[in-house]
Amino acid sequence: MPQDVNSLSDTGYQALDLIADMVCVGGRDGSVAYFNRAWRDYGPGFAAPRWMDWIAPAERPRVALEVRNAVGSGERFETDLPLVHPAGGARWFLLRVRPLTLPDGAAAAPRWLLSLTDIDARKRRELDLLRDTRIQAEMLNASIDCIKLVRPDGTLSHLNKAGCAALNVAEDGGFGMEWLGLLPREAHQAGWRALQKARRGENARFLGVSQVPGQDPRYWDNMLTPLKNGGEQVEAILCVSRDVTAQRASERRIAALLHEVTHRSKNMLAIVLALIRRTVPDAQAPFVAILGQRIAAIARNQDLLINGQWSGITVETLLASQTAVMGDVNRARLLLHGAAGLRLLPETAERVGLAIHELTTNAIKYGALSNDGGTVAIDWGVEARRAGDVFRLVWRESGGPPVREPAAQGFGTAVIERNPRALPGASVVYRYEPDGVTWMFEAPVSSVVDDVASRRGAVSDVARMD
Known part of the structure; x- marks a missing residue:
């Protein structure tokens, strides 16, 4: 056990041998004066000045640069890194770098304490969460609908790519703005009512219109769904806005065609009735009136069907x-x-x-x-x-x-x-x-x-x- 490694006694080194974290004491020049038992037991050859060679190649340059900068500046430093494991694969550790000081607070000789704490389980959970979050974001971005996540206070917490394009919002803007402020003024009242309903835990829906100067108006079907926690409290509101401009145009064309068909069919019924009245000897005969009523009943049915778009x-x-x-x-x-x-x-x-x-x-x-x-x-x-x-x-x-x-x-x-x-x-x-x-x-x-x-x-x- 080294006798001349500033600010650590033999008892201190014995204590370091008892802890689960891997610890080493090194100099600013890269030399290493001490490795504790956990460090020595990690794998053959790991307790050596070139221990950084065990860092996964993709992360090794970054970690080496950050450690060098920390030691050169005398500042504390920590980072996550993956170490190759003797059994295969890699495990994640938290690296902490600390300058050693004398008991009275004065700086010691240029010695540094490095520790490695196993955080593999936690790190993999974090990476899984990040991957799931990225996949979810990609799924949202794959949709042509404008998808928004709104906080209960009405501010925007997320917006997919289609939504950013539709509302002219920067994708890297951080969001946080008022959702209603992004809607056209004409849609504010309907949007506010829908938001209040969603805050109460109910689904809501309203039609909105947006228009960019120089372009035709676009119609949006906005559906708000409250997202609740285990206590049935609304934590967020999912708003899916679908562009129904083409659908609205088709509906108008169909309505116009149906009205034209009905108009012509009613004209035909009127012509038939006129022909009957001109053909029979007595246009005032009771059966003519009855026939007229029946034809009128058919016409009323036509009106009802056309108003309901069949x-x-x-x-x-x-x-x-x-x-x-x-x-x-x-x-x-x-x-x-x-x-x-x-x-x-x-x-x-x-x-x-x-x-x-x-x-x-x-x-x-x-x-x-x-x-x-x-x-x-x-x-x-x-x-x-x-x-x-x-x-x-x-x-x-x-x-x-x-x-x-x-x-x-x-x-x-x-x-x-x-x-x-x-x-x-x-x-x-x-x-x-x-x-x-x-x-x-x-x-x-x-x-x-x-x-x-x-x-x-x-x-x-x-x-x-x-």
């Missing part, structure tokens, strides 16, 4: 349209009870709508709405059955004069019975009962309901059409 019609909307002929007075005698928001497919809406119009006309002329006390109740909904879910709509008259089945079946019967029955799997029951007409339409949900999601958990309501 995506279906809610039952409530369909009933309101096809019972409009009863007027405001009789409308108070129409009772509706059914699942709110249930949407019918376009073909179903057309066939059922014409049947409802015909039933309404008959009720006004001969049935429950032909007197002052009758009512019409319409119930609809989805029923779970063994063979599958079934949509059911029932028209039930009561309080009207006695009705009886006509001796001959005409066009009205075809509209009420045969036309809706042509839908896949549909059945129609049409009965003349003592208290009034009952009409029931049933069909598999998959054949007639537009939005399958709308048939689950729909709220049933008793409503009066006022």
Whole structure:
């Protein structure tokens, strides 16, 4: 054991031999006066002045330069480094370099204490975390969506490349700015409401518009998702903004085309009605008026479908349209009870709508709405059955004069019975009962309901059409 290594006694060296860290005492010239037991035991040949040769080649020049600079300046220094291990591979250590001092604080001879602490497990966790973070960042950057991570206070903590380009933010700017400040002024109110909702732990969504001078406006669908910790507290908010400019343009083109198609089809219906009136001997004949009403019902169905972009019609909307002929007075005698928001497919809406119009006309002329006390109740909904879910709509008259089945079946019967029955799997029951007409339409949900999601958990309501 060396006897002349400033500021360390024999007892001190014995103590160094007992610790788990590798320790050596060296001079400014690169000489080494002492290696402790842990250093000597690391591997054959490691306890030598050229111990730095054991540092992984990729890191060796950096560590050698930093140690040289520290020793030359007399400053303390530490860094992480990988050492080749005799068993193969490399292990990470924390290198600390400290100048030795005398007990009274005066500088000793130019001696330095170097220690190596095994941090391999911790370092590999850090490297794994850095790798995962880098992969996640690359995944975000691969997306064409504008992806932002917003703190609960509304400041921006991360923005992917697409977001930086869309919002004109430098990728290496450090972020930290107010998220709302990056949005166009017109979107601030909607963005603020969405942010408040996300802070409460709820998903939020809003449409925004951005415009660069000299360019067309771009439309963004912004979706905010709160990210919660184990205590259900919102730690951050993920905002994904998707460019829907092309989609919006397509929707406008489709809407224009649909309106043009509807306009032409309604013109064709008007021409057909005009031809009928010019062809028949008596244009004021009752059947001409009835035919005109039926053509008008078809036109109203067309309006409903075009307004919904042929995506279906809610039952409530369909009933309101096809019972409009009863007027405001009789409308108070129409009772509706059914699942709110249930949407019918376009073909179903057309066939059922014409049947409802015909039933309404008959009720006004001969049935429950032909007197002052009758009512019409319409119930609809989805029923779970063994063979599958079934949509059911029932028209039930009561309080009207006695009705009886006509001796001959005409066009009205075809509209009420045969036309809706042509839908896949549909059945129609049409009965003349003592208290009034009952009409029931049933069909598999998959054949007639537009939005399958709308048939689950729909709220049933008793409503009066006022």
